[in-house]
């Protein structure tokens with residue numbers, strides 16, 4: 001597990017100066033910026049601009065509130081196996097409130113939240129994990145005697161940007177699945193008047209969180225989003241269209257049971273329930289555990305955890321999606337939509353939009369970088 005370096009951030013110090021104090025060379029920093037540009041879909045031409053913006057940053061404030069959730073998203077973001085400069089960037093922001101990660105508790109913790117919001121009003125980044133239970137006046141999640149809704153509305157008011165991490169904050173997740181006894185909703189249903197970036201997944205990939213925060217810090221605004229509020233640089237492409245088992249799918253080579261010869265050969269998991277054909281996520285590219293593996297790579301079907309309502313629309317998880325076998329590589333979500341389950345129709349329409357938008361992602365990303373430069 002990565003252990004943060006305790007070197008403090010001096011008053012007025014920039015990120016570049018602090019990284020130098022930590023022994024991070026200019027070359028290593030530029031390599032990180034190059035990787036970040038690639039993740040964001042930008043040409044290497046923009047690396048100097050990213051480096052310039054990041055190294056001149058003064059310590060930005062992040063407030064991370066946790067509502068109706070399991071803490072898995074916090075674990076996902078902090079549990080990387082090796083220190084990267086991405087970790088250091090997140091270390092070096094001023095994480096002014098996170099009730100899992102901070103030493104304070106009780107009144108001291110809640111006072112830290114109030115002080116951070118007051119001191120950084122209008123400039124802090126609000127990160128939220130967890131859904132908001134609205135039933136019974138919100139009694140299903142309270143912190144310090146206040147409901148999740150009250151806490152969220154107050155914290156969102158002074159935020160420069162709002163980032164929802166995980167399926168719970170995105171749309172409510174399992175607690176919002178049928179019959180949703182606590183009236184759980186995603187934070188986008190509560191926050192009005194400002195966009196919410198949804199880093200989808202249960203949990204999402206830490207690198208996408210790092211890249212989204214770094215994008216905001218570099219360009220001063222959130223990245224382009226799809227209709228679900230997910231950053232297009234990460235969620236613009238279906239898993240099925242990036243999957244290393246796609247050749248097996250196209251060749252009709254399918255696992256029929258988890259212990260059969262096809263499973264041992266690593267063939268396509270479509271017939272044992274893979275939802276990759278209707279799931280938009282960068283899992284095959286970013287992967288997990290220092291980019292060593294991911295669910296499909298480990299032989300388990302994708303259950304569609306980056307998609308809204310996946311507990312209701314993607315189940316049974318080991319049941320085969322109806323009628324998508326045989327479409328070619330250029331299949332769009334529109335085409336798939338005709339064959340998929342009726343319950344998932346709304347999500348498929350969203351995918352069609354996202355697929356179309358993705359095709360112009362590169363052009364948009366370049367324009368975005370240009371705007372940031374102007």
Ligand code: SF4
Pocket residue numbers: 069070071072073074129130165166167168169173201202203204
């Ligand atoms: Fe836990 Fe998943 Fe919710 Fe994250 S999205 S808090 S991992 S249930």
Ligand code: SF4
Pocket residue numbers: 239240241243244245246247249267268269270274275276277296302
């Ligand atoms: Fe990969 Fe699943 Fe598509 Fe097969 S069905 S190619 S395992 S995403």
Ligand code: F3S
Pocket residue numbers: 201202239279281283294295296301302303304305306
């Ligand atoms: Fe989730 Fe599927 Fe990726 S289950 S972690 S979107 S492979």
